[in-house]
Amino acid sequence: MPDRSTAALVVDHLVKDVGPVPALEGRMLRVIHDVSLRARFGEVTVLLGTNGAGKTTTLACAQGLATRQGGRVDLLGADPRDAGPDLRARVGVMLQDGGLPPSWRPIPLLRHLARLYRDPLPVDDLATRLGIDAFDRTSIRRLSGGQKQRVALAAALVGRPEVVFLDEPSAGLDPQSRTVVFELIDQLRRDGIAIVLTTHLLDDAQRLADYVYIIDAGRSVAEGTVPQLLQDHSARSAGTGRIRFDAPSGLADTYTGRAGVTLTEISPGGYVLDGPLRPDDLATLGAWFAARDVMPVGLTLSTATLEDVFLDLASGATAGGER
Numbered sequence: 376m377p378d379r380s381t382a383a384l385v386v387d388h389l390v391k392d393v394g395p396v397p398a399l400e401g402r403m404l405r406v407i408h409d410v411s412l413r414a415r416f417g418e419v420t421v422l423l424g425t426n427g428a429g430k431t432t433t434l435a436c437a438q439g440l441a442t443r444q445g446g447r448v449d450l451l452g453a454d455p456r457d458a459g460p461d462l463r464a465r466v467g468v469m470l471q472d473g474g475l476p477p478s479w480r481p482i483p484l485l486r487h488l489a490r491l492y493r494d495p496l497p498v499d500d501l502a503t504r505l506g507i508d509a510f511d512r513t514s515i516r517r518l519s520g521g522q523k524q525r526v527a528l529a530a531a532l533v534g535r536p537e538v539v540f541l542d543e544p545s546a547g548l549d550p551q552s553r554t555v556v557f558e559l560i561d562q563l564r565r566d567g568i569a570i571v572l573t574t575h576l577l578d579d580a581q582r583l584a585d586y587v588y589i590i591d592a593g594r595s596v597a598e599g600t601v602p603q604l605l606q607d608h609s610a611r612s613a614g615t616g617r618i619r620f621d622a623p624s625g626l627a628d629t630y631t632g633r634a635g636v637t638l639t640e641i642s643p644g645g646y647v648l649d650g651p652l653r654p655d656d657l658a659t660l661g662a663w664f665a666a667r668d669v670m671p672v673g674l675t676l677s678t679a680t681l682e683d684v685f686l687d688l689a690s691g692a693t694a695g696g697e698r
């Protein structure tokens with residue numbers, strides 16, 4: 376069992392250029408400017424960022440599949456640039472496009488991969504666990520996106536890796552398959568494996584992450600556990616909260632609350648009270664209901680979600696910038 380107290384992966388101040396890019400007259404494009412992260416054994420480390428933020432490129436450098444122009448990468452105690460087969464055998468990689476040979480059927484492929492490792496997982500168990508046996512008679516080229524995704528995950532895990540990189544593992548999965556994949560990730564975490572996962576789905580991050588790095592335009596802009604990120608956000612945004620309810624439409628203009636607290640009708644009869652809410656805002660809202668003889672429906676009070684944190688921090692820009 377790997378030691379839970381040490382980092383399986385350390386990335387320090389990563390810099391990565393791509394190209395030469397024809398649109399830049401053959402010049403290089405800097406897509407990773409400064410990304411640092413640590414992934415520990417027995418934890419799910421999530422890289423969260425919008426499309427083009429630099430998550431996949433960061434993983435490629437961390438895995439030693441791409442060169443880098445600056446910074447340090449330590450994967451299981453070695454620089455993956457100089458990695459030999461021993462290091463590769465301890466690392467599982469699930470690529471975003473699957474990278475699976477199209478003419479193979481899933482279980483023969485997994486058996487073939489299993490033979491490359493010293494102590495592979497039992498292929499039948501893994502295939503049953505991920506529901507792969509249900510479509511084993513179909514070649515990979517004919518599988519649906521979600522089925523391919525499950526085979527790619529099995530291929531990343533079959534060698535019993537100590538570190539596993541999962542690029543968008545729940546992309547294209549139906550809710551049932553998503554639950555299966557999440558349960559498997561939970562199991563890997565309990566087994567002490569370091570899981571490094573990219574996503575732009577905030578629900579996934581909130582559900583799975585022990586630690587989150589937010590990547591924006593090729594830079595790490597925030598990090599922490601989900602509760603820490605939520606707490607930092609609420610400190611920055613003066614405890615922004617939100618009350619939602621349904622009531623007869625056309626009433627928003629009649630609400631007068633404290634400065635900064637606003638009532639908006641976001642859909643016919645659907646209202647949101649936003650702002651740095653305090654307990655007395657609930658009293659004001661209650662009095663407003665009473666004065667209009669309105670009984671609200673579905674009234675909920677929500678504090679910040681990871682989505683609010685993300686929208687606050689991420690510019691949405693892609694990582695590219697001429698070198």
Ligand SMILES: Nc1ncnc2c1ncn2[C@@H]1O[C@H](COP(=O)(O)OP(=O)(O)OP(=O)(O)O)[C@@H](O)[C@H]1O
Pocket residue numbers: 393394396404406424425426427428429430431432433471575693694695
């Ligand atoms: N070979 C390349 N040539 C030009 N641009 C590239 C190249 N490789 C990556 N990029 C650019 O680098 C940026 C980061 O890409 P990357 O795939 O790492 O983002 P990502 O965060 O994984 O996005 P997504 O969520 O869409 O997968 C993007 O703007 C992408 O277009």
